[in-house]
Amino acid sequence: DAGVIQSPRHEVTEMGQEVTLRCKPISGHDYLFWYRQTMMRGLELLIYFNNNVPIDDSGMPEDRFSAKMPNASFSTLKIQPSEPRDSAVYFCASSTRTSGRTDTQYFGPGTRLTVL
Amino acid sequence: AQTVTQSQPEMSVQEAETVTLSCTYDTSESDYYLFWYKQPPSRQMILVIRQEAYKQQNATENRFSVNFQKAAKSFSLKISDSQLGDAAMYFCAPKNNNDMRFGAGTRLTVKP
Numbered sequence: 001d002a003g004v005i006q007s008p009r010h011e012v013t014e015m016g017q018e019v020t021l022r023c024k025p026i027s028g029h030d031y032l033f034w035y036r037q038t039m040m041r042g043l044e045l046l047i048y049f050n051n052n053v054p055i056d057d058s059g060m061p062e063d064r065f066s067a068k069m070p071n072a073s074f075s076t077l078k079i080q081p082s083e084p085r086d087s088a089v090y091f092c093a094s095s096t097r098t099s100g101r102t103d104t105q106y107f108g109p110g111t112r113l114t115v116l
Numbered sequence: 117a118q119t120v121t122q123s124q125p126e127m128s129v130q131e132a133e134t135v136t137l138s139c140t141y142d143t144s145e146s147d148y149y150l151f152w153y154k155q156p157p158s159r160q161m162i163l164v165i166r167q168e169a170y171k172q173q174n175a176t177e178n179r180f181s182v183n184f185q186k187a188a189k190s191f192s193l194k195i196s197d198s199q200l201g202d203a204a205m206y207f208c209a210p211k212n213n214n215d216m217r218f219g220a221g222t223r224l225t226v227k228p
Binding site for chain 1: 218
């Protein structure tokens, strides 16, 4: 399996611009997670989906952030408009259920976002 | 919500020696998973080892093993025969259903 795929790997943009991060989960996984990693706050869960439906978006920092999962093999995280404090590494992870419980989350390589 | 404490911001080990990274957490749940992830300079989050809380036997993966003390809510990682490639940030992460929390991490340096 190719693992979780994220694109782009690096993104540099200017304040006020729209940014779209993309994720392809592991085939067959029905849970998808978006995390953000910063020096100040560490790793934080932003939102997760089950069977393409957003289940918990309580970690989304504000209305400038939105996430979609139009099908089982693709998800986007959009920031509009972007601000310098959004600079971070954004990870996508996916998992599935074993023995009736959600199991290990496998992470993508991350997207390093820099907002100037 | 779970809180996770990794009390060692940095650790150092000589190549071929053994090192133990500590982790304590707080949870009111009885059934959950615990993970250690490794993050090398490439920043990829790599699963190191996984433990199910209902299992009394400590998990082992080659040179990596855990000491899971459920009553004490402690989940330490032991790395035996340390190798240069083990140098990375290590994150402890207890998970209840889809709520996975990460510690602040321990930076491990391996000296040749």
